Amino acid sequence: MSRDFIYVDEPISHVHRRREIAAKHPEVRALMSRNPLSALWIVGLVGAQWLVATQAEGFEAWAFIAVAFLFGAFINHALYVMIHECTHALVFKSQTLNRLFAIFCDFALVLPSAMGFRKFHLHHHRYLGQYDMDPDIISHREAKLIGNSAWRKAAWVALLPVSQALRPMKLKALRGVSLWDGWVIGNLIAVLIVDALIYAFIGPAALGYLALSTLFALGLHPLGGRWIQEHHVTAEGQDTYSYYGPLNKVCFNMGYHNEHHDFPAVPWNKLPQLRAIAPESYNGLKSYDSWVGVLRHFIFDRSMSGYSRMVHPSTMPAGAAPASDD
Structure with missing residues (x-):
């Protein structure tokens, strides 16, 4: 196991590939748009989870877990993808x-995450691969704690919501910037009110079902392979990877990660078209067709760890203020 990240001197590849594709295929500009139908998906997905939650009180323990794993996790993961779409406008x-x-997505997720995700995810795009400024890269302390032990890596994946919540604490890019603003506070209050209403009028089992669905959606679940797939290095010199398997059908093409980082202004429904327009830019990159396979390889291959990430030089001058998320 490596005891440190993979340090490289060259800049991230997405800027160069974006310029190259735009020059060869100017028609990609037509893909940069918005998809207001996503709002209907958001309402439908939240409504579906609330409907199942109303039945949770009558579930046997095994059914409670099974429904959260086999159904709820997919719905709540899809809602996180919709938060991602809203984050990129x-x-x-x-x-x-x-x-x-x-924020409405959070009403089925239990946790007030939407506005915090917005703040930190935009930094992930702006400072991709930069240790002190990319919230997607774990700290040295966390990487050493995980090590290359299979059970520790499995436990880390299972508890990814905790890891992701704590990661922004290491960001130099946010020094001098309050993590709390009106939207974050409003997000917190709104979700706490909705959680309280669900508890009071539908019952604690309903709230527990939604919380367990979120835990599975972000952790030790076939969907959990996504968090490893996106940027953990398995091909020399490549720090972003796409997934083209069948689960894209239930997660709004979130697997098209190279395409997304190249053109973050392209909505989920047009990402396959982007790949089809520029196959010469994507077919040569390593990709995956199984999130379960990605997860199994990460957990059981002792060469894989939290350090399996490429780290690029910082582009933020010392003392400079971070960019706004607007």
């Missing part, structure tokens, strides 16, 4: 509407 032109619908 791919649903509405209005930032206010994008924020409001992102």
